[in-house]
Amino acid sequence: MIKKLIYNALSIINTILASIVYFFDYTSILPDVFQHVANDYVSSVVILILVFATIYLQWDRVKLVLIQIRGKVVPYIENIARKFHGVIALANVLALLIILILSVFIFLSVNSHKELTQLMATKYVASFPDDTRYILELLKKVNGMDDTLTIIVDYPAYGSYSNLEKYSKIEELLIRVSTQDKARINVCYYEHGLAIRDLREYRSIQEDSGSKEFKQWRDKFYPGATISTDEQFYNALLKVDTQLLSRMKSVDSNVRERAIILEKPPIFLWLLNDDYAVFSFSSGSNTFETTDSNLISAFKHLASEICLKHLD
Numbered sequence: 001m002i003k004k005l006i007y008n009a010l011s012i013i014n015t016i017l018a019s020i021v022y023f024f025d026y027t028s029i030l031p032d033v034f035q036h037v038a039n040d041y042v043s044s045v046v047i048l049i050l051v052f053a054t055i056y057l058q059w060d061r062v063k064l065v066l067i068q069i070r071g072k073v074v075p076y077i078e079n080i081a082r083k084f085h086g087v088i089a090l091a092n093v094l095a096l097l098i099i100l101i102l103s104v105f106i107f108l109s110v111n112s113h114k115e116l117t118q119l120m121a122t123k124y125v126a127s128f129p130d131d132t133r134y135i136l137e138l139l140k141k142v143n144g145m146d147d148t149l150t151i152i153v154d155y156p157a158y159g160s161y162s163n164l165e166k167y168s169k170i171e172e173l174l175i176r177v178s179t180q181d182k183a184r185i186n187v188c189y190y191e192h193g194l195a196i197r198d199l200r201e202y203r204s205i206q207e208d209s210g211s212k213e214f215k216q217w218r219d220k221f222y223p224g225a226t227i228s229t230d231e232q233f234y235n236a237l238l239k240v241d242t243q244l245l246s247r248m249k250s251v252d253s254n255v256r257e258r259a260i261i262l263e264k265p266p267i268f269l270w271l272l273n274d275d276y277a278v279f280s281f282s283s284g285s286n287t288f289e290t291t292d293s294n295l296i297s298a299f300k301h302l303a304s305e306i307c308l309k310h311l312d
Contacts, residue, residue: 129163131287188307
């Protein structure tokens, strides 16, 4: 009887230790796990199975060790158990209680999976100008079946200077999207005064004229032209925006655009319906993508205040 009690107590204590070890391992890799989940409920079940499978394996391992050494250890433990029978019984009860608490805690942690997965629906993707590839991916999702594309940027010809190769593809896709009869496109961008002030902060003909980007940009949009002053440079940059918007509107009357942003908005945004958004904070260069419904709902409200209500 004492042997069985001791054996069960040791097994339960080992289970507690295994649970604790697994719990800390589990929580330490939690972010990585949630990057790869595909379904909330399935993933929850899988994680629970892994937890209890680990407990079971650890339990059997301790039993095997006890069997191997019981000839030496068990008599010694029996002697102690005769003296501390009540303590061991209490430990048994406490062990069961701790297992129950840990199991409940892990279950609750797994059930919070949906909220964590929602957070993981938003992630960093790139820094400007490398973020243009993700804008391309968003534009490819526009199929014309009553899609609404909302763009809030500093300059409509986004990346035309800093990433000309990718911009050429963006321009091509924007024109293609504009030909979709049922697609609605809203574009809001800096008004002229803000655009000029913004350009002065990080562009000057003296610094840019010798760069590879400047030469590629000039050769594409202004071949053979002489651009020697900041004023010429800024106006030439903004003219590329105007040309893009004119092309888009020439193929689709559903394109609505206006230079109405009088001060820098908190974010730059490419929003497709209620499903997907690529955005960056206007104060930085890091870009993110999201399918988070709550975040997209907030973006729609922001877009309405900054842009859409001025286009209606």
